[in-house]
Amino acid sequence: MTTLSIIKADTGGFVGHSAVHPEMLAVAEEALREAVSDGLILDGHADSCGDDISLIMTHEHGADSERIHGFAWQLFQRTTGIAQRLGLYGAGQDLLSDAFSGNLRGMGPGYAELEFTERPSEPVICFLADKTEPGAWNLPLYKMFADPFSSAGLVIDAKMHAGFSFEVYDLYEEKRIVFDTPAQSYDLLMYIGAPARYVVHSVSSISTGVLAAATSTQRLSLIAGKYVGKDDPVMIVRAQSGLPAVGEVLEPFAFPYTVAGCMRGSHHAPIMPVSRAQAHPARFDGPPRVVALGFQIKNGKLIGPRDLFDDPSFDRARAQANEVMDYLRRQGPFEPHRLALEDLEYTTMHALEQRLADRWEAMPGVAAPAAH
Ligand code: 13P
Ligand code: 13P
Ligand code: MG
Ligand code: MG
Ligand code: MG
Ligand code: MG
Known part of the structure; x- marks a missing residue:
C-alpha cells in the first residue's frame, strides 16, 4: 500500500498573508529530497497556495504516521525560523502546540492522507486552498461524486453507477457518519450544506470500496479557542477507471461558489480556481x-x-469571481458578506457586549432587557 499525504501549515506570510517566501519553499524542497534519500518517503514535492506551505509526500508508513507527521512538524519549525529571521507576518501562525507527541492531530497543521494500492495508471489531483475553511470542499465533492449533471460518469460508467459513500465529520461534536449516494443524497445535503460544522472527510466507491478522496478536516479556531487565521484546507482526489475522470474532478470549480474566509477569515466570498502563479x-x-x-x-x-x-x-470562473467580489464588497460590514455573528471568530462582539452592558436598557413597555 502507498500513502499519499499532504501536510500543510502557514508558518509565516510574505507579504502579510499573501504568499510563502521562496526561501521557505527552497528549504522545504531540500528537506523532502533528503527524506527521499534517507528512505523515509518515496517521493516529495513542496508547493504553496497563498501563505500556506504544502508538503506532498508518498510513503509506506500509512496515515497518522509518527515519523511522517514528525518530519513535517520539524520542517515547519525550520520554516518558522526563516519567517522569524525575515520578520514575515504571523511566523509560526498555525503551530499551536509547543511539543510534538505522536501525530499532528489538534496541533494546527492540516493534513489529508489517502492509502491505496497503486493502479497501473494512478492519476491524482492535490487541491490546495487559501483563505477558506475545510467545509469549502463539500460542494465540489458532492458535484464530483454525486451529481450526474456535473460528472457524466455517474450515468455512463458502469463502475460509477452504484454511487459513492461520503464520510462526514461533525466538527463541533467530534463525531462522524457515512451517507451512501444516490440513496441518501438528500440526507447528506442537509448536513454538508452547513459547511462551517459538517465537513466531508472522505469519499469511497460503493462498487469497489476504493478510497477516492480525502480532505483535511479540522478547525483551527476550535483548537485554539480564538481566531488564528483560516484553515486553508487541502484535498486529494484520485481519478479515472471507475472514479470521476480528471475533467469531472475539475468541473465543479468552473463555478466560483461562495465560501467563508477571505479578509480576516470573516467574509463570504467566491472561490477562484487559479494557476500556481x-x-x-x-x-x-x-x-x-x-x-x-x-x-x-x-x-x-x-x-x-x-x-x-x-x-x-x-x-x-475567474472573471465571475471578480464580479461577485465587486458585488459583495459594496456591502462592507453587512451580512451576508460579513459572516453571521455565530461564525465570526473575532471576539470583538463579546468585548463590546461587556463594555456596553450597562448602556442597554429595556425597550419602552418592556420590564427588563432580555438576558443574553
Ligand atoms: P480516453 O478515451 O482518452 O481514454 O478518455 C476516457 C476518459 O476518461 C474521458 O473522460
Ligand atoms: P490566513 O489563514 O491565510 O493566514 O489568513 C488570515 C487572515 O486573517 C487573512 O485576512
Ligand atoms: Mg497567514
Ligand atoms: Mg493561509
Ligand atoms: Mg490560515
Ligand atoms: Mg486516454
Missing part, C-alpha cells in the same frame, strides 16, 4: 484561491505536477 490572494486578502496539482503516481514516484487550473477554460 496566481495563487497569491491580494484584494481584500482574497478572493479565496484554489490550485489543482495533477500527478501520475508510478511506483510511489510523483510524476508532475501539472498545474491544472492554468487553463483558459477556467477564465470565465
Whole structure:
C-alpha cells in the first residue's frame, strides 16, 4: 500500500498573508529530497497556495504516521525560523502546540492522507486552498461524486453507477457518519450544506470500496479557542477507471461558489480556481484561491505536477469571481458578506457586549432587557 499525504501549515506570510517566501519553499524542497534519500518517503514535492506551505509526500508508513507527521512538524519549525529571521507576518501562525507527541492531530497543521494500492495508471489531483475553511470542499465533492449533471460518469460508467459513500465529520461534536449516494443524497445535503460544522472527510466507491478522496478536516479556531487565521484546507482526489475522470474532478470549480474566509477569515466570498502563479490572494486578502496539482503516481514516484487550473477554460470562473467580489464588497460590514455573528471568530462582539452592558436598557413597555 502507498500513502499519499499532504501536510500543510502557514508558518509565516510574505507579504502579510499573501504568499510563502521562496526561501521557505527552497528549504522545504531540500528537506523532502533528503527524506527521499534517507528512505523515509518515496517521493516529495513542496508547493504553496497563498501563505500556506504544502508538503506532498508518498510513503509506506500509512496515515497518522509518527515519523511522517514528525518530519513535517520539524520542517515547519525550520520554516518558522526563516519567517522569524525575515520578520514575515504571523511566523509560526498555525503551530499551536509547543511539543510534538505522536501525530499532528489538534496541533494546527492540516493534513489529508489517502492509502491505496497503486493502479497501473494512478492519476491524482492535490487541491490546495487559501483563505477558506475545510467545509469549502463539500460542494465540489458532492458535484464530483454525486451529481450526474456535473460528472457524466455517474450515468455512463458502469463502475460509477452504484454511487459513492461520503464520510462526514461533525466538527463541533467530534463525531462522524457515512451517507451512501444516490440513496441518501438528500440526507447528506442537509448536513454538508452547513459547511462551517459538517465537513466531508472522505469519499469511497460503493462498487469497489476504493478510497477516492480525502480532505483535511479540522478547525483551527476550535483548537485554539480564538481566531488564528483560516484553515486553508487541502484535498486529494484520485481519478479515472471507475472514479470521476480528471475533467469531472475539475468541473465543479468552473463555478466560483461562495465560501467563508477571505479578509480576516470573516467574509463570504467566491472561490477562484487559479494557476500556481496566481495563487497569491491580494484584494481584500482574497478572493479565496484554489490550485489543482495533477500527478501520475508510478511506483510511489510523483510524476508532475501539472498545474491544472492554468487553463483558459477556467477564465470565465475567474472573471465571475471578480464580479461577485465587486458585488459583495459594496456591502462592507453587512451580512451576508460579513459572516453571521455565530461564525465570526473575532471576539470583538463579546468585548463590546461587556463594555456596553450597562448602556442597554429595556425597550419602552418592556420590564427588563432580555438576558443574553
Ligand atoms: P480516453 O478515451 O482518452 O481514454 O478518455 C476516457 C476518459 O476518461 C474521458 O473522460
Ligand atoms: P490566513 O489563514 O491565510 O493566514 O489568513 C488570515 C487572515 O486573517 C487573512 O485576512
Ligand atoms: Mg497567514
Ligand atoms: Mg493561509
Ligand atoms: Mg490560515
Ligand atoms: Mg486516454
